[in-house]
Amino acid sequence: GENVEQHPSTLSVQEGDSAVIKCTYSDSASNYFPWYKQELGKRPQLIIDIRSNVGEKKDQRIAVTLNKTAKHFSLHITETQPEDSAVYFCALSEAGTALIFGKGTTLSVSS
Protein backbone atom coordinates (compact mmCIF):
# COMPACT_ATOMS: atom_id res chain seq x y z
CA GLY A 1 0.00 0.00 0.00
CA GLU A 2 0.90 3.66 -0.05
CA ASN A 3 3.68 4.82 2.23
CA VAL A 4 4.54 8.34 3.31
CA GLU A 5 8.05 9.24 4.44
CA GLN A 6 8.32 12.37 6.56
CA HIS A 7 11.54 14.20 7.42
CA PRO A 8 12.96 15.35 9.70
CA SER A 9 11.51 13.60 12.74
CA THR A 10 12.60 16.47 14.99
CA LEU A 11 13.35 20.08 14.14
CA SER A 12 14.60 22.80 16.45
CA VAL A 13 14.66 26.43 15.32
CA GLN A 14 15.06 29.84 16.85
CA GLU A 15 12.09 32.14 16.99
CA GLY A 16 11.83 34.05 13.74
CA ASP A 17 13.57 31.39 11.65
CA SER A 18 11.86 29.34 8.98
CA ALA A 19 11.00 25.66 9.29
CA VAL A 20 10.60 23.21 6.43
CA ILE A 21 9.18 19.69 6.66
CA LYS A 22 9.15 17.37 3.68
CA CYS A 23 7.15 14.28 2.79
CA THR A 24 7.62 11.86 -0.06
CA TYR A 25 5.21 9.27 -1.36
CA SER A 26 5.02 6.54 -3.97
CA ASP A 27 1.47 6.26 -5.32
CA SER A 28 0.78 8.68 -8.16
CA ALA A 29 -2.98 8.27 -7.62
CA SER A 30 -2.78 10.37 -4.44
CA ASN A 31 -4.48 13.69 -5.02
CA TYR A 32 -5.12 15.35 -1.67
CA PHE A 33 -2.31 16.43 0.67
CA PRO A 34 -3.20 17.96 4.04
CA TRP A 35 -0.98 18.98 6.92
CA TYR A 36 -2.06 18.60 10.53
CA LYS A 37 -0.72 20.18 13.71
CA GLN A 38 -1.07 18.27 16.96
CA GLU A 39 -0.28 19.76 20.33
CA LEU A 40 0.41 17.46 23.25
CA GLY A 41 -2.72 15.59 24.28
CA LYS A 42 -4.87 17.37 21.71
CA ARG A 43 -6.58 16.42 18.46
CA PRO A 44 -4.86 16.83 15.08
CA GLN A 45 -5.92 20.11 13.51
CA LEU A 46 -5.84 20.81 9.80
CA ILE A 47 -3.60 23.80 9.12
CA ILE A 48 -3.33 23.75 5.35
CA ASP A 49 -4.01 21.42 2.44
CA ILE A 50 -3.30 21.21 -1.25
CA ARG A 51 -4.85 19.31 -4.09
CA SER A 52 -3.05 17.74 -7.01
CA ASN A 53 -4.01 20.40 -9.53
CA VAL A 54 -2.18 23.08 -7.54
CA GLY A 55 1.57 23.49 -7.06
CA GLU A 56 1.65 25.88 -4.14
CA LYS A 57 -0.69 27.33 -1.56
CA LYS A 58 -0.07 29.95 1.07
CA ASP A 59 -1.92 31.05 4.19
CA GLN A 60 -0.16 33.83 6.09
CA ARG A 61 3.03 32.30 7.56
CA ILE A 62 2.29 28.81 6.31
CA ALA A 63 2.79 27.50 2.79
CA VAL A 64 2.68 24.10 1.15
CA THR A 65 4.34 23.11 -2.10
CA LEU A 66 3.62 20.02 -4.15
CA ASN A 67 5.79 18.41 -6.80
CA LYS A 68 3.72 15.63 -8.34
CA THR A 69 6.46 14.56 -10.72
CA ALA A 70 8.95 14.02 -7.95
CA LYS A 71 6.19 12.86 -5.55
CA HIS A 72 6.99 15.11 -2.66
CA PHE A 73 5.29 17.92 -0.80
CA SER A 74 6.59 20.28 1.83
CA LEU A 75 5.34 22.49 4.63
CA HIS A 76 7.02 25.86 5.08
CA ILE A 77 6.54 27.95 8.21
CA THR A 78 8.10 31.40 8.17
CA GLU A 79 8.78 33.72 11.12
CA THR A 80 8.28 30.88 13.56
CA GLN A 81 6.87 31.62 17.00
CA PRO A 82 6.99 29.56 20.22
CA GLU A 83 3.31 28.69 19.78
CA ASP A 84 4.23 26.91 16.55
CA SER A 85 5.88 24.23 18.69
CA ALA A 86 3.94 21.00 18.13
CA VAL A 87 4.01 17.77 16.16
CA TYR A 88 3.25 18.22 12.48
CA PHE A 89 1.90 15.40 10.34
CA CYS A 90 1.69 15.24 6.59
CA ALA A 91 -0.98 13.04 5.08
CA LEU A 92 -2.40 12.10 1.74
CA SER A 93 -5.34 10.34 0.23
CA GLU A 94 -6.61 9.22 -3.12
CA ALA A 95 -10.08 8.77 -4.49
CA GLY A 96 -12.53 8.18 -1.66
CA THR A 97 -10.01 6.68 0.72
CA ALA A 98 -8.87 7.40 4.22
CA LEU A 99 -5.84 9.50 5.03
CA ILE A 100 -2.39 7.96 5.23
CA PHE A 101 -0.18 9.83 7.67
CA GLY A 102 3.52 10.37 7.96
CA LYS A 103 5.18 9.63 11.28
CA GLY A 104 5.31 13.24 12.35
CA THR A 105 7.85 15.98 12.94
CA THR A 106 8.31 17.44 16.40
CA LEU A 107 8.97 21.15 15.92
CA SER A 108 10.50 23.11 18.79
CA VAL A 109 10.71 26.88 18.52
CA SER A 110 12.88 28.49 21.16
CA SER A 111 12.69 32.17 22.02
Next chain:
Amino acid sequence: NAGVMQNPRHLVRRRGQEARLRCSPMKGHSHVYWYRQLPEEGLKFMVYLQKENIIDESGMPKERFSAEFPKEGPSILRIQQVVRGDSAAYFCASSPTGLAGENEQFFGPGTRLTVL
Protein backbone atom coordinates in the same frame (compact mmCIF):
# COMPACT_ATOMS: atom_id res chain seq x y z
CA ASN B 1 -21.98 23.93 14.61
CA ALA B 2 -20.46 21.58 17.13
CA GLY B 3 -17.33 19.78 16.11
CA VAL B 4 -16.72 16.07 16.11
CA MET B 5 -17.58 14.63 19.52
CA GLN B 6 -16.02 11.59 21.09
CA ASN B 7 -16.70 9.90 24.37
CA PRO B 8 -15.44 8.87 26.70
CA ARG B 9 -12.29 11.01 26.60
CA HIS B 10 -10.45 8.56 28.82
CA LEU B 11 -11.21 4.89 29.29
CA VAL B 12 -9.48 2.40 31.55
CA ARG B 13 -10.08 -1.29 31.10
CA ARG B 14 -8.55 -4.45 32.49
CA ARG B 15 -7.27 -7.12 30.18
CA GLY B 16 -10.14 -9.20 28.82
CA GLN B 17 -12.80 -6.52 29.20
CA GLU B 18 -14.62 -4.77 26.38
CA ALA B 19 -14.08 -1.18 25.29
CA ARG B 20 -16.72 0.89 23.48
CA LEU B 21 -15.71 4.15 21.91
CA ARG B 22 -18.29 6.57 20.52
CA CYS B 23 -18.05 9.20 17.83
CA SER B 24 -20.63 11.74 16.73
CA PRO B 25 -19.63 13.40 13.46
CA MET B 26 -20.09 17.06 12.67
CA LYS B 27 -23.58 18.03 11.64
CA GLY B 28 -24.09 17.31 7.98
CA HIS B 29 -21.18 14.86 7.79
CA SER B 30 -22.01 11.32 6.78
CA HIS B 31 -18.51 9.87 6.53
CA VAL B 32 -16.64 8.67 9.59
CA TYR B 33 -13.07 7.43 9.88
CA TRP B 34 -11.39 5.82 12.88
CA TYR B 35 -7.65 6.12 13.46
CA ARG B 36 -5.37 4.77 16.17
CA GLN B 37 -2.34 6.62 17.48
CA LEU B 38 0.25 4.82 19.56
CA PRO B 39 2.46 6.96 21.83
CA GLU B 40 4.83 9.18 19.84
CA GLU B 41 3.66 7.77 16.52
CA GLY B 42 1.49 8.89 13.64
CA LEU B 43 -2.12 8.05 13.10
CA LYS B 44 -2.98 4.71 11.52
CA PHE B 45 -6.20 4.25 9.61
CA MET B 46 -8.53 1.57 10.94
CA VAL B 47 -11.96 1.79 9.35
CA TYR B 48 -14.09 4.05 7.15
CA LEU B 49 -17.86 4.06 7.45
CA GLN B 50 -20.88 5.76 6.04
CA LYS B 51 -24.32 5.50 7.57
CA GLU B 52 -25.13 1.78 7.95
CA ASN B 53 -22.20 0.77 5.74
CA ILE B 54 -18.58 -0.19 6.25
CA ILE B 55 -16.70 1.15 3.24
CA ASP B 56 -13.15 0.13 4.11
CA GLU B 57 -12.01 -1.87 7.13
CA SER B 58 -8.60 -2.80 5.80
CA GLY B 59 -6.78 -1.17 8.71
CA MET B 60 -8.77 -2.86 11.44
CA PRO B 61 -7.60 -6.14 13.00
CA LYS B 62 -9.87 -8.98 11.97
CA GLU B 63 -10.29 -10.28 15.49
CA ARG B 64 -11.71 -8.48 18.53
CA PHE B 65 -12.33 -5.19 16.67
CA SER B 66 -15.61 -4.12 15.10
CA ALA B 67 -17.19 -0.84 14.06
CA GLU B 68 -20.61 0.39 13.15
CA PHE B 69 -22.34 3.61 12.15
CA PRO B 70 -26.08 3.08 12.55
CA LYS B 71 -28.79 5.11 10.89
CA GLU B 72 -29.45 6.83 14.20
CA GLY B 73 -26.82 7.57 16.80
CA PRO B 74 -23.06 7.74 16.93
CA SER B 75 -20.47 5.55 15.31
CA ILE B 76 -19.09 2.95 17.69
CA LEU B 77 -15.71 1.27 17.72
CA ARG B 78 -15.81 -1.85 19.82
CA ILE B 79 -12.80 -3.74 21.12
CA GLN B 80 -13.46 -7.07 22.75
CA GLN B 81 -11.13 -8.83 25.18
CA VAL B 82 -8.72 -5.92 25.30
CA VAL B 83 -4.99 -6.51 25.67
CA ARG B 84 -2.25 -4.13 26.80
CA GLY B 85 -1.24 -3.53 23.19
CA ASP B 86 -4.63 -1.91 22.57
CA SER B 87 -3.63 1.02 24.78
CA ALA B 88 -3.60 4.04 22.48
CA ALA B 89 -5.46 7.17 21.52
CA TYR B 90 -8.34 6.47 19.18
CA PHE B 91 -9.39 9.37 16.99
CA CYS B 92 -12.51 9.69 14.95
CA ALA B 93 -12.73 12.05 11.99
CA SER B 94 -15.66 13.05 9.85
CA SER B 95 -16.05 14.57 6.41
CA PRO B 96 -19.02 15.75 4.40
CA THR B 97 -18.20 13.53 1.44
CA GLY B 98 -15.79 10.80 0.51
CA LEU B 99 -15.05 12.20 -2.90
CA ALA B 100 -11.52 12.59 -4.11
CA GLY B 101 -10.25 16.10 -3.66
CA GLU B 102 -12.96 16.93 -1.14
CA ASN B 103 -11.73 14.69 1.59
CA GLU B 104 -11.07 17.30 4.24
CA GLN B 105 -11.40 15.50 7.56
CA PHE B 106 -12.11 17.05 10.94
CA PHE B 107 -10.92 15.22 14.01
CA GLY B 108 -12.54 14.65 17.35
CA PRO B 109 -10.66 15.05 20.65
CA GLY B 110 -9.90 11.35 20.84
CA THR B 111 -10.45 8.61 23.39
CA ARG B 112 -7.40 7.58 25.34
CA LEU B 113 -7.68 3.90 26.15
CA THR B 114 -5.51 2.43 28.88
CA VAL B 115 -5.51 -1.32 29.39
CA LEU B 116 -4.22 -2.44 32.77
